[in-house]
Amino acid sequence: MIVVYTPEHSQHDPAHEILAGQIVPYHEAPRRAEIIRAALEQAAIGSVVAPRRFGLDPILAVHDAAYVAYLERAYAQWVAAGHPPSGVIPDTLPLHSIRRYSANPQADAGYYCFDLSAVIVAGTYAAARASADVALTGAALLLEDDERIVYALCRPPGHHAGRSLCGGYCFLNNAAIAAQYLLEQSSRMGAVESPQSAVILDIDFHHGNGTQEIFYMRADVLFISIHADPAREYPYFLGNADELGAGPGLGCNLNFPLEAGVTDERFLTVLDRALEAIRAYDPSWLIVSAGFDTFAGDPLGDFALSSSAYQAIGARLAALSLPTLLIQEGGYAVDALGQNVVSFLKGFA
Numbered sequence: 298m299i300v301v302y303t304p305e306h307s308q309h310d311p312a313h314e315i316l317a318g319q320i321v322p323y324h325e326a327p328r329r330a331e332i333i334r335a336a337l338e339q340a341a342i343g344s345v346v347a348p349r350r351f352g353l354d355p356i357l358a359v360h361d362a363a364y365v366a367y368l369e370r371a372y373a374q375w376v377a378a379g380h381p382p383s384g385v386i387p388d389t390l391p392l393h394s395i396r397r398y399s400a401n402p403q404a405d406a407g408y409y410c411f412d413l414s415a416v417i418v419a420g421t422y423a424a425a426r427a428s429a430d431v432a433l434t435g436a437a438l439l440l441e442d443d444e445r446i447v448y449a450l451c452r453p454p455g456h457h458a459g460r461s462l463c464g465g466y467c468f469l470n471n472a473a474i475a476a477q478y479l480l481e482q483s484s485r486m487g488a489v490e491s492p493q494s495a496v497i498l499d500i501d502f503h504h505g506n507g508t509q510e511i512f513y514m515r516a517d518v519l520f521i522s523i524h525a526d527p528a529r530e531y532p533y534f535l536g537n538a539d540e541l542g543a544g545p546g547l548g549c550n551l552n553f554p555l556e557a558g559v560t561d562e563r564f565l566t567v568l569d570r571a572l573e574a575i576r577a578y579d580p581s582w583l584i585v586s587a588g589f590d591t592f593a594g595d596p597l598g599d600f601a602l603s604s605s606a607y608q609a610i611g612a613r614l615a616a617l618s619l620p621t622l623l624i625q626e627g628g629y630a631v632d633a634l635g636q637n638v639v640s641f642l643k644g645f646a
């Protein structure tokens with residue numbers, strides 16, 4: 298198995314976030330990725346490669362150009378306007394009825410954001426670009442080198458980022474960018490005569506609202522998410538079972554919102570239903586948004602999965618026998634995070 302990793306993620310290191318009305322240390326911290334990398338090394342899992350540079354084109358195939366330009370300028374214009382160097386956090390988020398662009402740096406911060414957790418510091422844009430390159434390198438390896446399984450150690454994560462919105466610690470939607478790249482490149486290469494399609498399976502504790510938004514109208518990407526019921530948990534406004542896709546994408550969005558306290562057995566039972574849907578769809582590619590905040594004791598989740606559950610999940614995914622790109626998303630029980638990722642990847646061995 299190939300592991301794609303770069304230390305560039307560490308440039309994105311906000312000190313604080315605002316969570317449930319309190320200023321708290323930033324959960325999505327650089328040590329998360331370093332703990333995973335060290336655990337993989339210790340367990341001798343995978344050979345680690347650095348990402349290649351892909352430029353903006355594959356990112357702009359998913360995200361609005363104006364949004365990406367905002368991410369690039371946000372920190373400099375924020376500081377130049379006299380705001381604190383600790384990072385860009387909006388104070389005003391536009392309601393739909395009053396959503397009208399304003400170039401003011403504080404307005405800009407709200408216009409492209411849906412919550413207070415996607416803090417932009419000096420190194421955020423570079424780290425987000427590098428994270429997208431990690432995912433794209435994984436996709437390229439699947440295309441070019443006949444690798445069957447690649448793990449992209451992405452940080453910052455991506456699945457909450459929409460076409461023109463950051464939020465939930467996410468800036469660029471790595472899974473969506475990789476999926477789009479796989480579809481475009483494999484069609485161009487003509488390696489397979491039949492139309493190409495992809496499944497993005499999101500097993501992070503939180504619904505992948507950004508990924509759902511990006512592909513909601515599309516039939517060539519089936520998005521499936523197993524997550525906490527949004528009636529109870531972030532991101533609250535998307536992730537219900539009746540969100541089935543729209544237009545040509547109707548039937549290509551499948552949500553499994555779950556109750557608190559989900560056990561290994563319960564999760565695997567639901568996963569089996571998702572796997573049935575994947576087999577019926579018969580995709581060319583499988584992309585997994587792999588979050589580990591489903592772990593018992595995660596500070597941001599209320600599921601009760603054990604470490605060994607991740608190996609069982611990995612084994613079930615491996616049994617699909619699809620070219621598979623595993624993309625790191627959340628997971629904030631940092632003391633157990635390395636072990637949980639190792640367990641997951643062992644499932645593919």
Ligand SMILES: [Zn+2]
Pocket residue numbers: 501502503588590627628
């Ligand atoms: Zn999460």
